[in-house]
Amino acid sequence: MKKIATLVGATVAIMATAGAHANTLETVKNRGAVQCGVSDGLPGFSATDSSGRWQGIDADVCRAVAAAVFGDAEKVNFVSLTATERFTALQSGEIDILSRNTTWTLTRDASLGLNFTGVNYYDGQGFLVSKDLGVDTAKELDGASVCIQSGTTTELNLADYFRVNGMSYEPVLYDTSDQTVGGFEAGRCDVLTSDQSQLYALRIQLSDPDSAVVLPEVISKEPLGPVVRQGDDAWFNVVKWSLYAMINAEEMGITTANAEEMKSSNDPGIQRFLGVSGNMGELLGVSNDWAFNISKQVGNYGEVFERTVGTGSPLNISRGLNALWSDGGLQYAPPVR
């Protein structure tokens, strides 16, 4: 099986090599491309389109990093990973960034040798049920069979939620999201649980999307963000600030379309950001026009959001918690200065 092969392979890699990942930024520059771990197909976050190109808000984080490092957003090798494989792939150095709708938790931060660089999507866990079940709230789900993708925080939240509410359930575990949807559609389970954003994405994959509804309850906090290996601060900074640059660009009103003309703006903040003045890029170990390249080639956070999961996409998710702080959301980036 592919999963076992990857795990064993990664285990062997950890056994055989001695500390080869001291300087990821240097390794990435020499390789000429960023190795980016993404999902095995989750529309809006990371999924291939009809031409085989990876699309989504997670995929675009990797493009932003590539734009910052190489000035070319296309220098990314995408590696598709299941939930179970993802951390091992990062730990063993198979990938440089894990950008795969991964929830930031204490255990993962503290015991896996990994660092979360920020949050590119604030999510929460919910339930998708078929309409003919006649269930309006998650409190009526006592005794239900629940389809879950294995190896996720979802599994733990689900157990906690049912326990707290004194309800029983039968977990049905699948390896990939396609199998999970398959099990749900066939009626193997009554409920499919996952992050709400994913539920919307999975719902449009159903043969009859109108036959299922997302219940109103949100049972957990799921801050999703990119992850890098611990102990390599230079690379950590590059990934962290690539995401911040996207958010800052939105705040400053810099878009793909106007990035070029914004260069002649006389706002010192924008000049610094776009690398017209100052040496912000150099401090990070990349070129000074890093943020310009991100804005020009990938776009600002708002543009990416609307294009991938927002109103410009089939998912049609509203900004909600993911609006800028100045619009009542949670997205906030430290200043570039």
Added chain:
Amino acid sequence: MCWSLRFCWAFLAVYGADYIMNPNNRNGLSRLFYNPTARSLFFQALILGLLLYFVMTIVGNVMTNLNQRGISTGFGFLSQPAGFGISQTLIEYNETFTFGRTFFVGLLNTLLVSFLGVIAATFLGVVVGISRISPNWLLRKISMVYVEILRNIPLLLQIFFWYYVVLQTLPRPRDSLSFGESIFINIRGVFVPKPVPDAGFSFYIALLVAAVVAVVALTIWAKRRMRDTGQQFPVFWTSIAILFGTAVIGFFITGRPIMLDYPELRGLNFRGGITILPELIALWFALTIYTSTYIGEIVRSGIESVSHGQTEACRALGLNEGHRMKLVILPQAMRVMIPPMTSQYLNLTKNSSLATAIGYPDLVSVFAGTTLNQTGQAIEIISMTMLVYLTISLLVSAFMNWFNRRVALVER
């Protein structure tokens, strides 16, 4: 003499060999070199040393790397609460139990499906194997087609076939197929009544044990009598009568000591009774059918390896077909069959790890899947899992070797 390194080697090779080959020049060291015991000891020590060095390097590298990357190590996680649910548990388990417990839950699930698979595959395999050499043309051809098709389709596809194609066409819980309102079949599995011991249960068990003892005694007596007098006794049918009779009559005499807990549809699912998961059924069917084709071929080849003269001798003695197979052919065929049979049992056990593809909670799915992901202790968990499969395989191997020695031809 040594102008260059290569020349030097050549010189040493030619003159050195010449020097050693000459018996007059043999001193203590070269005598030792020519001593077979000393030489084999030396090389074994050398290999052992290299192996130890290799293992030490790997362990050292692992520890350094894990430390450098800030990945926590050790087996402390086994005593942490697991916090996730498992759909089939043979021992008591809920979310408050530890990760260590999930190991045993997964292990038992693996053993369950392997055990069921081995038993069923053996029965089916023997039937298929005997059918393949049956004088009946139709039976022979059907079993040939069965073997040739099913052993050439990858096992994973067969598992998917049973799970996604066959079992997922079953009705939903509300439209379950019902047998006498006590057994229900739907897409969530098979629901059967669960026997619950009631008052008088221990007495009933004692009666059953007594019946088994009586049957054993009868068998020994019948064997002895046949050896002494040549008279036969219908042991098989008498045993069945004793066991069945005791089970039924005893049940009423002791006042029906077993209650049945019937499954019933409450809310979204069936509650009560015993649930047999569709994942277990799909995996069991696929493993059984796939392995039975190989076992069938082993049985066929075993039977065909017994010389035709034996059959002719049986006919000459007037043994009927059943006796010929049971008393003459199969005992001889067993010797050929057992070693390859062991491999099939091992394969079946290891193949059961494909369970993770359809979500049957076996060791790989529960422990090397969920537990690994919640704790991140990849090295410890993968090592433990590999060790378990190794242990199971070695145990099955040891048992089959013992069995093989018992049936092997004792040469005098």
